[in-house]
Amino acid sequence: MTEDSNQAGKVAIGLVIVFTGHGKGKTTAALGLLMRARGHGMKAAMLQFIKHSRSNFGEHRAARLLGLEITPLGAGFTRTSKDIEKSRALALQLWGIAREKLASGEYEILILDELSYPLQYGWIPVEEVLKVLRSRPWGMHVVITGRDVPPELIEFADLVTEMHEVKHPLRKGIKAQRGIEF
């Protein structure tokens, strides 16, 4: 990229965007980007590393209505040792799909929802993620969400927002609400 092409705003610059922190709105903001991308007719997909493969939440239903690709391939957050093995295998399988999509050149935006967890657990090496991100097609945006994104990835990213929890209704004893949390 030359300084000129950037200033003219004609060349798309692929950004690595991170939504992290312990507050609400990380996946939700990524969904908003997906919706915006769809409005522009851009090819976009969301891969979900934790959400169960049989998930059928509001976002999955809306995605079908919009013809958007959302692929949940996790085992949820429950943690027995058997679950952990299954989660690990699913995370590696989904990372394989992510690598293919990243290399394909077919997508303008790829969202790796809750990728931070398999990184934290050491299932996917951060160095490998950085390598794949560095070699992705020019102009492709990648959005990564989840708590506690490793510092190497924060350092590499172009846009990082930390969602900070100021107040949460679960503290008041109010349960998760349909249309808001799922």
Added chain:
Amino acid sequence: MTEDSNQAGKVAIGLVIVFTGHGKGKTTAALGLLMRARGHGMKAAMLQFIKHSRSNFGEHRAARLLGLEITPLGAGFTRTSKDIEKSRALALQLWGIAREKLASGEYEILILDELSYPLQYGWIPVEEVLKVLRSRPWGMHVVITGRDVPPELIEFADLVTEMHEVKHPLRKGIKAQRGIEF
């Protein structure tokens, strides 16, 4: 609401949700909620207090595809004294629409995007907003976005997330990107 009905998760509890802070992702997270609501077949609308009434960004195009209601009725962020008068009049007009929608009982989720600005400028009194929120139909969720939401509204809200800017590409001299920022 009794403790039981809450625990059974059968009764929808209308939440007041705030996305604030100086980081990215406030409006985008609200869009994600709108998309999720649509997936559940819930009636939802977004009123935009700053975005220009002729806005046709990614979210507006996607909203049309999904049959979602997004009403931008602002004059943008430019500020000459004439603009300010126009912005004020538009904000009051949109607040009138918001009050009608809040009272109508027709909506399950109403998003007041960038409401914080007319509150800050003193165009709409915070006390009036609190009064209207208190008297809204049971079970109705309201989402408010924008920087510097007044403390009275933060105090009143059930769920508050502050989007904190860790890193922003404009600092690197990269312009706003289609599908990401608009």
